[in-house]
Amino acid sequence: MKFCNLCGGPVALQIPDDDNRERHVCQNCDAIHYVNPKIIVGCLPTIEDRILLCKRAIEPRYGKWTLPAGFMENGETSADGAARETWEEAAAKAKDLVLYRIFDVPHISQVYLFYRCGIENDAFGVGPESLESGLFSADEIPWHQLAFPVVREILQEYLRDREQGEYPIRNTVIEYPRR
Amino acid sequence: MKFCNLCGGPVALQIPDDDNRERHVCQNCDAIHYVNPKIIVGCLPTIEDRILLCKRAIEPRYGKWTLPAGFMENGETSADGAARETWEEAAAKAKDLVLYRIFDVPHISQVYLFYRCGIENDAFGVGPESLESGLFSADEIPWHQLAFPVVREILQEYLRDREQGEYPIRNTVIEYPRR
Numbered sequence: 001m002k003f004c005n006l007c008g009g010p011v012a013l014q015i016p017d018d019d020n021r022e023r024h025v026c027q028n029c030d031a032i033h034y035v036n037p038k039i040i041v042g043c044l045p046t047i048e049d050r051i052l053l054c055k056r057a058i059e060p061r062y063g064k065w066t067l068p069a070g071f072m073e074n075g076e077t078s079a080d081g082a083a084r085e086t087w088e089e090a091a092a093k094a095k096d097l098v099l100y101r102i103f104d105v106p107h108i109s110q111v112y113l114f115y116r117c118g119i120e121n122d123a124f125g126v127g128p129e130s131l132e133s134g135l136f137s138a139d140e141i142p143w144h145q146l147a148f149p150v151v152r153e154i155l156q157e158y159l160r161d162r163e164q165g166e167y168p169i170r171n172t173v174i175e176y177p178r179r
Numbered sequence: 180m181k182f183c184n185l186c187g188g189p190v191a192l193q194i195p196d197d198d199n200r201e202r203h204v205c206q207n208c209d210a211i212h213y214v215n216p217k218i219i220v221g222c223l224p225t226i227e228d229r230i231l232l233c234k235r236a237i238e239p240r241y242g243k244w245t246l247p248a249g250f251m252e253n254g255e256t257s258a259d260g261a262a263r264e265t266w267e268e269a270a271a272k273a274k275d276l277v278l279y280r281i282f283d284v285p286h287i288s289q290v291y292l293f294y295r296c297g298i299e300n301d302a303f304g305v306g307p308e309s310l311e312s313g314l315f316s317a318d319e320i321p322w323h324q325l326a327f328p329v330v331r332e333i334l335q336e337y338l339r340d341r342e343q344g345e346y347p348i349r350n351t352v353i354e355y356p357r358r
Contacts, residue, residue, distance in 0.1 A: 003187040005180045005203075005212070018307065021252065024184075033184070036217050037251050039290055072216050073200065077283040077352050078290060099350045102278065102292075104256040111218055111257060113281075113290075128197065169348040171278045173256050 006031050037109040041081035042069025043094050043117045044101075044158060045124075050135035051155065052124060054089045056147055057131045064147035067154070068092075068127075069114070082115045090133045091125030094118070101157070102171035103150050112150055116158075116167060149174055185210050216288040220260035221248025222273050222296045223280075223337060224303075229314035230334065231303060233268045235326055236310045243326035246333070247271075248293070257292045265296070269312045270304030273297070280336070281350035282329050291329055295337075295346060328353055 001024045004011050009028025016023055016032050024033040044067055045052040053065045068089040072081040083094040094117040103112040126133050136142070138159050146152050153174065161167045180203045183190050188207025195202055195211050203212040223246055224231040232244045247268040251260040262273040273296040282291040305312050315321070317338050325331050332353065340346045 001184045003182055003184050005182050005184045005190070008182040008187050011184070034250070035253055037253055038215050039218060071213070072290075074214055074216055074288040075285055077285050078281075078350075079283070079352075080285075099281065099348075102257075102281070104258070106254055106256045106259075109253040111251075111290075111292075169278075169350075171257075171348075173258075 001033060001035075004029060004031055005033070037111055039072040039078065039081075040069055040110055040112045041072045041078045041085060042067050042112065042114050043082045043086045043097065044114055044154060045086060045090070045092060045094060045117050045119050047119055047122050047135055049162075050137050051141070051158070052090055052092060052119065052133060053136055053141070054127070054130040054133045056129065058129050061147035063131065063145075065142050065145050066147040066151050067114070069112070072113075078113045079115055082113070083117070086117070086119075087127070089127040089130050091127050092123065092133075093120035095120050098167070099169055100167060101154050102169070103153070104171070104173040105150070105176070106173065107176040114154055149176065180212060180214075183208060183210055184212070216290055218251040218257065218260075219248055219289055219291045220251045220257045220264060221246050221291065221293050222261045222265045222276065223293055223333060224265060224269070224271060224273060224296050224298050226298055226301050226314055228341075229316050230320070230337070231269055231271060231298065231312060232315055232320075233306070233309040233312045235308065237308050240326035242310065242324075244321050244324050245326040245330050246293070248291070251292075258294055261292070261294045262296070265298075266306070268306040268309050270306050271302065271312075272299040274299050277346070278348055279346060280333050281348070282332070283350070283352045284329070284355070285352065286355040293333055328355065 004026035097115040183205035276294040
């Protein structure tokens, strides 16, 4: 960030009065520009014992498999956002959404909210951000072709929970390996 | 938003290619400036059967009572942020944090994550954003002097859960009354 998006003046990193962190502060109009974590909302859609996954048509992780998920938008609820992403990526209408999994990923300043859901009329397709989509039973999941650590984590946990027949809401922190 | 914070050029609301929403797009460098919901993290700290509340020394809702909570910062986990806010607002070190309550507040594009917690050494004070702080038993809570709808909601629910002796994680949508 180099310029103030309100007045166009130059910004500098400073600790404002009554604060204890550096912020981007406009040197012209004194506006403080905060940068905060982003929320990723997504679904774990199932039809009977199979899970709907999408193959990414965009970077990062082009060609890898993922659950439908993406940045939450202003003005929507997290469930609405998760359903929207499921429609955009898998052309599937999510139904019966139940919150399932919260991940903190502080390394990239993201919080994930995942919902379990069904799919209306068991109908799905391929959205513009996907190369293909498909249903996977437990022994068909492409474990070595998954796009993100959170996807592996939630799928492993879902399969364990399914054996128990209970799906408690859980939250954990994902620490990315240092490179 | 009027100016690009990367190049200082003018921005205009446009629907970018491969998108379906208006975004602030720089007319000079084509950067797209997304605006996303913010996360509020907070604690519901208790000592035995009493709840720690803080009286706000800042707007909005100056002089009203609230639970320690505030905007999550980049690079921290939601639990770390909730503990940080408890320190900043009530000079209390939160311990044994357990996720308790998720609120969607789409009207103001916020998601709240509240943790139940204890307080180290039962020690608390008054942070710079508070006028005072104190412990309240169920029949002492200042219901008509609470700062925000989510505070009323979580306190009511906590007291009900306490009677049952179970504290399941729940998520709901808070619809603000239209003005």
